Amino acid sequence: MALIVQKYGGTSVGNVERIGNVATKVKGWRDQGHDVIVVVSAMSGETNRLVELAKATQETPSPRELDVLLSTGEQVTIALLAMALAARGCPARSYTGSQVHIRTDSAFNKARILDIDNQHIRADLAQGRVVVVAGFQGIDEAGNITTLGRGGSDTTAVALAAALKADECQIYTDVDGVYTTDPRVVPEARRLERITFEAMLEMASLGSKVLQIRSVEFAGKYNVPLRVLSSFEEGEGTLITYEEEGMEEALISGIAFNRDEAKLTIVGVPDQPGVAYKILGPIGDANIEIDMIIQNVGVDGSTDFTFTVHRNDYKKALEILQNSSIELGAREVSGDNKIVKISLVGVGMRSHAGIASTMFGTLAKEGINIRMISTSEIKISVVVDEKYLELGVRALHSAFGLDQERP
Amino acid sequence: MALIVQKYGGTSVGNVERIGNVATKVKGWRDQGHDVIVVVSAMSGETNRLVELAKATQETPSPRELDVLLSTGEQVTIALLAMALAARGCPARSYTGSQVHIRTDSAFNKARILDIDNQHIRADLAQGRVVVVAGFQGIDEAGNITTLGRGGSDTTAVALAAALKADECQIYTDVDGVYTTDPRVVPEARRLERITFEAMLEMASLGSKVLQIRSVEFAGKYNVPLRVLSSFEEGEGTLITYEEEGMEEALISGIAFNRDEAKLTIVGVPDQPGVAYKILGPIGDANIEIDMIIQNVGVDGSTDFTFTVHRNDYKKALEILQNSSIELGAREVSGDNKIVKISLVGVGMRSHAGIASTMFGTLAKEGINIRMISTSEIKISVVVDEKYLELGVRALHSAFGLDQERP
Numbered sequence A, B: 001m002a003l004i005v006q007k008y009g010g011t012s013v014g015n016v017e018r019i020g021n022v023a024t025k026v027k028g029w030r031d032q033g034h035d036v037i038v039v040v041s042a043m044s045g046e047t048n049r050l051v052e053l054a055k056a057t058q059e060t061p062s063p064r065e066l067d068v069l070l071s072t073g074e075q076v077t078i079a080l081l082a083m084a085l086a087a088r089g090c091p092a093r094s095y096t097g098s099q100v101h102i103r104t105d106s107a108f109n110k111a112r113i114l115d116i117d118n119q120h121i122r123a124d125l126a127q128g129r130v131v132v133v134a135g136f137q138g139i140d141e142a143g144n145i146t147t148l149g150r151g152g153s154d155t156t157a158v159a160l161a162a163a164l165k166a167d168e169c170q171i172y173t174d175v176d177g178v179y180t181t182d183p184r185v186v187p188e189a190r191r192l193e194r195i196t197f198e199a200m201l202e203m204a205s206l207g208s209k210v211l212q213i214r215s216v217e218f219a220g221k222y223n224v225p226l227r228v229l230s231s232f233e234e235g236e237g238t239l240i241t242y243e244e245e246g247m248e249e250a251l252i253s254g255i256a257f258n259r260d261e262a263k264l265t266i267v268g269v270p271d272q273p274g275v276a277y278k279i280l281g282p283i284g285d286a287n288i289e290i291d292m293i294i295q296n297v298g299v300d301g302s303t304d305f306t307f308t309v310h311r312n313d314y315k316k317a318l319e320i321l322q323n324s325s326i327e328l329g330a331r332e333v334s335g336d337n338k339i340v341k342i343s344l345v346g347v348g349m350r351s352h353a354g355i356a357s358t359m360f361g362t363l364a365k366e367g368i369n370i371r372m373i374s375t376s377e378i379k380i381s382v383v384v385d386e387k388y389l390e391l392g393v394r395a396l397h398s399a400f401g402l403d404q405e406r407p
Helices: A016-031 A046-057 A063-087 A119-126 A152-163 A197-205 A213-221 A275-285 A311-328 A355-365 A386-399 B016-031 B046-057 B063-087 B119-126 B152-163 B197-205 B213-221 B275-285 B311-328 B347-351 B355-365 B386-399
Strands: A003-008 A035-040 A092-095 A102-104 A113-116 A130-134 A137-139 A145-147 A168-173 A194-196 A226-230 A238-241 A254-258 A261-270 A290-297 A302-310 A332-336 A339-345 A370-376 A379-385 B003-008 B035-040 B092-095 B102-104 B113-116 B130-134 B137-139 B145-147 B168-173 B194-196 B226-230 B238-241 B254-258 B261-270 B290-297 B302-310 B332-336 B339-345 B370-376 B379-385
Touching (some): A003 A016, A003 A152, A016 A063, A016 A130, A016 B046, A035 A063, A035 A152, A046 B016, A046 B063, A063 A137, A063 A145, A063 B046, A063 B063, A063 B092, A092 B063, A113 A152, A119 A130, A152 A213, A194 A197, A197 A238, A213 A226, A254 A386, A261 A275, A261 A339, A275 A290, A275 A302, A275 A311, A290 A370, A311 A332, A355 A379, A355 A386, B003 B016, B016 B063, B016 B130, B035 B063, B035 B119, B035 B152, B046 B063, B063 B092, B063 B137, B063 B145, B092 B119, B113 B152, B130 B152, B152 B168, B152 B213, B194 B197, B197 B213, B197 B238, B197 B254, B197 B339, B213 B226, B254 B386, B261 B275, B261 B311, B261 B339, B275 B290, B275 B311, B290 B370, B302 B311, B311 B332, B339 B386, B379 B386
Parallel strands (some): A003 A168, A035 A130, A092 A130, A102 A137, A168 A226, A194 A238, B003 B035, B003 B168, B035 B130, B092 B130, B102 B137, B194 B238
Antiparallel strands (some): A137 A145, A226 A238, A261 A302, A261 A332, A290 A302, A339 A379, A370 A379, B102 B113, B137 B145, B254 B339, B261 B332, B290 B302, B370 B379
């Protein structure tokens, strides 16, 4: 008998029939003797409907009131799921974030969980009830309703699992696990049985939108075993844990990619202390997030900077950079918004040499020119022309044997 | 400067545009220097939508979970109204029933308010904010969400007005006040400027659906001046208060009627102690509410009973009565579901003789046969054939001068 926290997203609870299916699934786990806590999101479409109502009422809706409004979405789902469970003879009780004291800071629309009072939950579990908790929401010290921002329901589930020392936190979604890469690009992509928190973080942050980064970080921090599975199909999904001794860890977990990148370059800047800050400071001040950064020092005492930003911020970043370049006496500013980033991710890289050269060799053989390279302990990213995305990902997927069954 | 509690019903906040109109109205009161607390219902249609979702999920939805679900309706409205006020430069803050500790008993779906913590509200008013409170909802001792049942938002408004000792509780609705009778039946019906709590209770319980009975009782109990006005038109509405000395109280406030009545008679029952209980007990046990009751004692030691029930319960009541009649050895059972009740209401009756005879005389002159009569201190009700409803109400309205302007 285990204590399991399950989270079902908006698509999984998108209508009354689907809520019924979730209830049947939950009851199945409970009938096996497990204690089950279920965290749910708003029914798909509901959050957007509420946001539209807010925008029609106030151009920039008050953050406090927006949270009062949005938190109703999950509240509807918890009540319906508790009813659906009861209708199947499974005793259940629903709680809002406020009712189980999911205490957060006061950063409306993007609050962070501080702690959870699990007294109610423990009492209900002891009485054989399934406990249904509204994801995405909490209350601050003063009793104001807060929300955790998009994807916050995953964080709620992980936080509950941590607070209750659950045996597993299961995130049900519309995919059946974490894949070696996007199956729409590589049909041979395979579901991973396991992946480490670190590798998952790199995969997630690079655009594999299966899990929210924050929830993976949270799970890693509190060592909560996390499992991603499908709401709609049977299967084991993918388990995300720390590397265990003797665990068969793959050399490479997968290949992530990001189509939303743009690249900017400033050439011939005098190489003086503080120059990086002078270039990147104004970009950051404009709330533009910078991803990769590369600096080359030239022979003539000048230096070149290249960095990438989200494609939506390209124009604005280019303008800012052009202004800075005059001030700095730079030789030239250029940019390219037809690039993509491809990343190889795997904790095995730490102990294995030759991964980078295999990667670069594979791309070279396909005639793909590498425009930027950046590496971390468990990741190698390259920037290439947009048109090479599919070719590059497929070649790497095959070169690293990701389409082969593991031994 | 006064402290005013205003309540806007579902039609008044039925869409974003109407919520905007309410905000403009509320701001107008605040700009005049008043402290304003606003209680709102769910947007019209929303409660029904939620009830449908519940019924589609569980045949008889769990009462606790139904309240979790339904309370979201008002929560949406408070957030939107607070936004609409802010958009008009009027500082505002919204609160759910739970946030202002509207503490109720645990009778889910029909809870009663026990007390209210007005600390938050006082603090916000002191800071110049309009306070927006969700109607219809509260929390019980254990922190469960409760609702007060249909029309509960009126009760919330009155309870807040009582707790804060407000100068006036204004109920905004889609009619512009309380009328001498239904204007659809008597076009000459006039709006009353004032009516007493007692007369209002009689008018409300007899089918003038302007205000919930419970909220009028509550207002009377705590002596909260209550005003009914229109959300859509300008006007003074109708003020409901206690009789004041020197107050021009009308002899008759108005004429109420009820089309939903049915009449049952059991003839020739042995006149023994406990016979009323034997007849009416089984009816009550079947959850059928009995309205008027009349008993005649015959000369032969037997007695006749006539009583009225809601027309929907007619068939069921008749069946029960037929069964009882065999047991009781009654002579005959008969019924009529084509009857209506017409009531004359007015606190002036207490001190004026001749009202009843004027009433009966007026009906006789029109050839209307009276089938039952029942009187209270401030009300005379008669049961007549359905077909005479309009004729009877119009004749009485004119006979008592209700279509005349008061001096």
